Amino acid sequence: MKKLEAIIKPFKLEEVKEALTGVGAQGLTVTEVKGFGRQKGHTELYRGAEYTVDFLPKVKIEVVIKADIVEQAIEKITQAASTGNIGDGKIFVTSVEEVVRIRTGERGEEAI
Amino acid sequence: MRNIIKFTFFAALAGLFFDIAPALAEEEAPKIVGADTAWMLVASALVMLMVPGLALFYGGMDRGKNMLSTLLLSFITLGVITIQWVLFGYSLAFGSDIGGVIGDLSFFALNGVGLEPNGTIPHQLFMVFQMMFAILTPALISGAIVGRMKFSTFVVFILLWSTFVYDPLCHWVWGGGWMSGLGALDFAGGLVVHISSGVSALAACILLGKRRGYPAEPMPPHNLPLTLLGAGMLWFGWFGFNAGSELAADGVAASAFVVTQIAAGSAVLGWLLTEWTLKGKPTLLGAASGGVAGLVAITPASGFVGPISAIVIGLIAGGGCYMAVVAKNKFGYDDSLDVFAVHGIGGTIGALCTGLFATAAIGGTDGLFFGNPGQFTTQLISVAAAWAYSFGVTFIILKVLDAVMGLRVSEEDEVQGLDLSLHGERAYTL
Numbered sequence: 001m002k003k004l005e006a007i008i009k010p011f012k013l014e015e016v017k018e019a020l021t022g023v024g025a026q027g028l029t030v031t032e033v034k035g036f037g038r039q040k041g042h043t044e045l046y047r048g049a050e051y052t053v054d055f056l057p058k059v060k061i062e063v064v065i066k067a068d069i070v071e072q073a074i075e076k077i078t079q080a081a082s083t084g085n086i087g088d089g090k091i092f093v094t095s096v097e098e099v100v101r102i103r104t105g106e107r108g109e110e111a112i
Numbered sequence: 113m114r115n116i117i118k119f120t121f122f123a124a125l126a127g128l129f130f131d132i133a134p135a136l137a138e139e140e141a142p143k144i145v146g147a148d149t150a151w152m153l154v155a156s157a158l159v160m161l162m163v164p165g166l167a168l169f170y171g172g173m174d175r176g177k178n179m180l181s182t183l184l185l186s187f188i189t190l191g192v193i194t195i196q197w198v199l200f201g202y203s204l205a206f207g208s209d210i211g212g213v214i215g216d217l218s219f220f221a222l223n224g225v226g227l228e229p230n231g232t233i234p235h236q237l238f239m240v241f242q243m244m245f246a247i248l249t250p251a252l253i254s255g256a257i258v259g260r261m262k263f264s265t266f267v268v269f270i271l272l273w274s275t276f277v278y279d280p281l282c283h284w285v286w287g288g289g290w291m292s293g294l295g296a297l298d299f300a301g302g303l304v305v306h307i308s309s310g311v312s313a314l315a316a317c318i319l320l321g322k323r324r325g326y327p328a329e330p331m332p333p334h335n336l337p338l339t340l341l342g343a344g345m346l347w348f349g350w351f352g353f354n355a356g357s358e359l360a361a362d363g364v365a366a367s368a369f370v371v372t373q374i375a376a377g378s379a380v381l382g383w384l385l386t387e388w389t390l391k392g393k394p395t396l397l398g399a400a401s402g403g404v405a406g407l408v409a410i411t412p413a414s415g416f417v418g419p420i421s422a423i424v425i426g427l428i429a430g431g432g433c434y435m436a437v438v439a440k441n442k443f444g445y446d447d448s449l450d451v452f453a454v455h456g457i458g459g460t461i462g463a464l465c466t467g468l469f470a471t472a473a474i475g476g477t478d479g480l481f482f483g484n485p486g487q488f489t490t491q492l493i494s495v496a497a498a499w500a501y502s503f504g505v506t507f508i509i510l511k512v513l514d515a516v517m518g519l520r521v522s523e524e525d526e527v528q529g530l531d532l533s534l535h536g537e538r539a540y541t542l
Contacts, residue, residue: 044332045393047401047450048438051330 001096001109002070006061007033007089008081013059019076020063026112028063039087058089064096064112145232151361152233152241158352159244163190163251165345169404170255172339173397173449175331177529178259179539185254185263189270193247196274198222201246202239204279205287212290215283231359241356242282249278249305255449256313259323260526263534265517272509273312277502281308285494296494297470297477297487299368300357302412302463303498310456311499312506313447319510320519322446324526331448336396343400347376350407354414367474368414372407375426379406382430390438398434401454405433408458413466416475425465433458460495467491 008016013030020028034055041054065073074091082088101111167186174182193201199221207215219225222239230238250270257266284291285298298304323331333339354372358365383402388394409429410422417425436453447453467488470479478484513519520526525533532538 045387045391045395046332046397047395048387048391048434049327049441050391051332053330 001064001099001112002067003062003064003094003096004070004073004077005092005094006063006077006081007035007058007091008061008077009083009088010057010059012081012083013061015080016061016077019080020061020073023065023069023072023076025063025065025073028061031060031062033058033060037087037090056087064099066109066112142229143232144229144234145360147361148232148359149234149237151365152237152356152359155352155356156237156241156244158349159241159248159356160190160349162244162248162346162349162353163187165342165349166248166251167342168338169342169346169400170258170339170449172335172337172342173255173333174258175529176334176540177531179334179531180535180537181263181530182254182258184535185258185261185266186251188267189247189251192267192270193250193274194243196271197239197243197246201274201279202242204275205242205246205282206239207287209283209288212288212293213283214280214289215287233359238359241359242286245301245305245353246274246278246282249301249309250274252305252309252451252455253313253316255451256317256447257320258448259530260520261320262518262521263530265513265519268517269509269513272513273506276509277308277312277505278304281498281501284497291494291497294494295477295487295490297416297466297475297491298412298463298494299415299466299475300354300411302408302459302466303494306408306411306455306459307463307495307498308502310452310454310459311502313451314445314456315503315506316510317447317452318445319507319514323448324523326446326448327441327444333397336400340396340400343403347403347407350376350411354407354411358415364415364475367418371414371417371419371422372410374419374422375410375413375429376403376406378423378426379403379409379430379433382406382427383434384430386431386434401433401437401450402430405429405454405458408433408455409462409465412459412462413469416466416470416477416479418469418471418474421465421469421471425462425469428465429458429461432461460499463491463495463498464488 034057036054036056039056041052041056044051044053070093077091098107099111100107163186167183170186171179171182200217203217203219204215207218210216225235225239227234227236250273282304283289285296285304350372351369355365355369358368380399380402383398383405384394387398406426406429409425413425433454436457437450440447440453466479468480470477470487471482472478477487480488510519521530
């Protein structure tokens, strides 16, 4: 089992969700996050005073899937989230030791 | 205010003819006029709405952790000053004149303030209309000291400030004091409300010091939609503020209403065009601030100037107040929500413009541009006096309060945010 954490542009959320359900993801978790990478921040203007805002709003998707569909999922997320511009985001892949479905007590891939 | 003068004049006239024509004298005795009373009841309620409007205007501009604290600093004046005004504030401002400086205590606890005519409206109605002004004015000051002042000290401060700054100034200009004797024009409170609060706000934020982290740490507004809603409520209420200051439902009230709208609209454009030109972007906060700046500037002029003058006054106020905000960043004092720049400078622009643009055709007095340069000098003197008095007395009050109660919250409370540390509640919960 693998966990994908994809940091994407907020307006791409719907397309990425559809791409993931398309490859067989059963559920996912979405968080509104802020951060910066190479894109850096932007400036804001309040009554003539300029502020540099370093942290840009992004959406983080967390999804746990079977190991055999990871490459397919990465490809679909990359396609859906890409605009070709700086700031499109990143995908982090990690291994997941165990999953438990709280209602039934099922474990492992059955519980995903 | 003109009506009081008018009726004093009528009373004198009646006295003159009393021996010859007693029947005529009886007819000229002040009577309550239904239309005037109805309008002033509405106008008083409109001015009251400006207090929660101001609270939202300020609250949205501050950080989220101080939202409730900022709202409360405005709202609390509805409690404290209502009682102060009823007990002795009204009497100090409008009681029988003592040496041109202050009213006596003849109206203590509204003794003698009944339903008899004052002008053409019941005396109590005049009292409550003026009460709303007395309530709004200290609330304006709060924008300069948000996020760091002790609530307890602020409550005592507004009580003392109303008693020693607002009530005397109100008496000088509207209660028969020395400024009205001088002929200073202030239709709805450029001197009494806006210069007094704006200049006092400057004194307050200098004495109190900067917010922790200012200006290195960004402190952007946390909810500008609420600020716009507040600005809209202020604008709406301001029709009662300015047109109500005629104290009658008549032509001058209509004229004041019209120029209020014109100057506010013009100042939206003045502020926006200035910032667009200098900083490259038109902002919503700029539009809201410009509207308020225009309303401030037209306040003293509203019963004295015509529509085209109002356009010019609005443009000057919009651009001028924006420049005053930018100047703050150079001087380095932390007038957190720009009370001095908008009300102090806006009120000054308005009071001086009244001396330029006033025309006898509307308010009975000409300004410099209509051939009466002396009026501008009078305005200049009254502005200088209002500045000096407000700054000086506010400074003394806060020095005393600093020694007795302390002005600032602890560093820990300030960092946590005043909503939780002082009031035990939060504006936004998950």
